[in-house]
Amino acid sequence: MKKKVTIKDLAKLSGFSVATVSRVINDNGRFSEETRKRVLDLIQQTGYQMNYSAKSLRMKKSFTIGVLVPDISNFFFGEVVQKIEEILFDKGYSTIICNTARNNKKESAYLQMLEGKGVDGIIVISGAEDFSFEETDAEKNI
Known part of the structure; x- marks a missing residue:
């Protein structure tokens, strides 16, 4: 390896x-064009890839949004999720798309998983008749 x-x-x-x-x-701060070129050339030569986990911890931002959808195979929901993903990608965000299959337990499990991953936001397209999002202790203290 x-x-x-x-x-x-x-x-x-x-x-x-x-x-x-x-x-x-990070294209942040002052440096010469020569410095930029030298560093970017080295990145290309070495295959350097940014450690996004470390960056997320440092910035306290994951650049990730969770999307809960009740039925990804449904044309309407598929189109909505695709548009959401395109818009978020253009803004520098990745998406975690969670297909709940209209299952309340699965929906709750996905919400907990997304919270645990520290996503920056969650877009919920719920299939449940009565949807509720329980506040965590951390959110109650904000």
Whole structure:
């Protein structure tokens, strides 16, 4: 298995600090165009991939939205979910699409799973006649 290239590896290879490499990767802060080019070239050469889990922990944001849908095979729901996914993707978000199959237990389990994954939001297209979202202790304290 090939060793994963880290931001520290990029810094060492480029001769720049980890902070400078991070600024280039996140396009945040000041650096020259030459620095940008050198770091981006190294990223391409080494196959560096950002660790999104670490970034999520650091930023306290997952850039992920959960979408609960009662029946993904239903044309209407499929079209709605597809449009939601397109819009979110264009805004830099990934989606976790959860097909509940109109099953209340499955819907509740998905809600708990999405909360555990720390998604930034949940879009619920519920198939239940009486839907409720229970507040967690953490949300009650906000």
